[in-house]
Amino acid sequence: MVKKIILTEDIIIAASKMIDDSLKTRRDPSHSDLEFIIKKNGLEKGDPKLQGQTVGKAKRIRYLLNWSIEENIAGGEKFLIDLLDLVRGVGGFRDGSSNYIGKEEVVNLQQVLKNNGYSLDNQGNIGHLIIDNLADFEKEEALWAYVRRAQKGQEDAALLTGTSKDLLEAVAAYVLVKKYGTYPQTANFPTLLGQAFVALDLKTKSEDMSQVSPVKKAKIEIETTLYKLGCSINMLRNKAGTGHGRPFVPEISNAEARLAIEGMAIISEYLLNKLNEV
Incomplete structure (x- = not known):
């Protein structure tokens, strides 16, 4: 409602x-x-x-x-x-x-x-909007709508109505479907998000950067930090789902919940923009 x-x-x-x-x-x-x-x-x-x-x-x-x-x-x-x-x-x-x-x-x-x-x-x-009910060409537009709401710290943007997915899960799945035609529905969140990052040629973990330029090093650090942030936010999810109050566990404050939602928006926006670049 x-x-x-x-x-x-x-x-x-x-x-x-x-x-x-x-x-x-x-x-x-x-x-x-x-x-x-x-x-x-x-x-x-x-x-x-x-x-x-x-x-x-x-x-x-x-x-x-x-x-x-x-x-x-x-x-x-x-x-x-x-x-x-x-x-x-x-x-x-x-x-x-x-x-x-x-x-x-x-x-x-x-x-x-x-x-x-x-x-x-x-x-x-x-x-x-129930994204799973939309035609493929409408899904990205709907995901952007959730991103815009999450950017404002709207808690109802964290979990997608009519699904068990949160915003980041939905965006990661969408990226994989656009790139490969399908996504692993039984994969855990770190795997799903990691596959989406890899599909967009983004790094999920640090590597030997002794031979890379400072700009390239900074770029890799941003990518790996975003991946870790996404996984950390997911750990705060209220796994009971959309019908059980807040999208996050009760142990975190309202300020922390807002930060988590806005973090989801930052990562989701980055992935969707990268998808349209490649």
């Missing part, structure tokens, strides 16, 4: 378009409806209407969410879920309803959310 939606510029634009009725017949949700969920999520200070300005719904929401990025990102992310629920509740996703947001707006919102790792059906129900 999705409890929050990350704040990105494209999501903010699509969300504001979802309730824009400035050039059309007025439709719900009303300004009063919006005010209720704004206050529910503690975003009053970022609401231009509550600050005395005269604004339309779309401008109100866009301003509010851009303010949230800097001042109350958690409230803004939860607000997006409430906004989606509100629009769905008044018939905004039902063709024929007086509050229908429009086919173009629905399709645009679906695509924007998909680009950020979410799936939205035609009835307005949101979930996380």
Whole structure:
């Protein structure tokens, strides 16, 4: 179940378009409806209407969410879920309803959310993208969406919905499938990640570097450090899976968990970029 939606510029634009009725017949949700969920999520200070300005719904929401990025990102992310629920509740996703947001707006919102790792059906129900259900050409785009969320320290980006894989496992498997057509499904994590590194001509362990240049030596040290970091992060995984709370073992702090997630993003981004170089 999705409890929050990350704040990105494209999501903010699509969300504001979802309730824009400035050039059309007025439709719900009303300004009063919006005010209720704004206050529910503690975003009053970022609401231009509550600050005395005269604004339309779309401008109100866009301003509010851009303010949230800097001042109350958690409230803004939860607000997006409430906004989606509100629009769905008044018939905004039902063709024929007086509050229908429009086919173009629905399709645009679906695509924007998909680009950020979410799936939205035609009835307005949101979930996380299940990568194993995607066509091959869509998988890399979905992995990039998880990487972008992990870069922001989003815990729900660490484990991929609908699979037992974490982000690094999924990226390593994807690299091997792209290079060789398959990957060893029973391999342990160090082996899987190591094979992905080797497939991209990256080093996983130190070697005799007495004859290599300082730049080459530094490059090898970066590669081996990234491999060791990936294996260490995997050791912190909560093996119970996505349905058992945090993606990491309870012994580590929130700061350490965030560091681990962002570390996964760094390694995943590097592997995907290297894949597209070779």
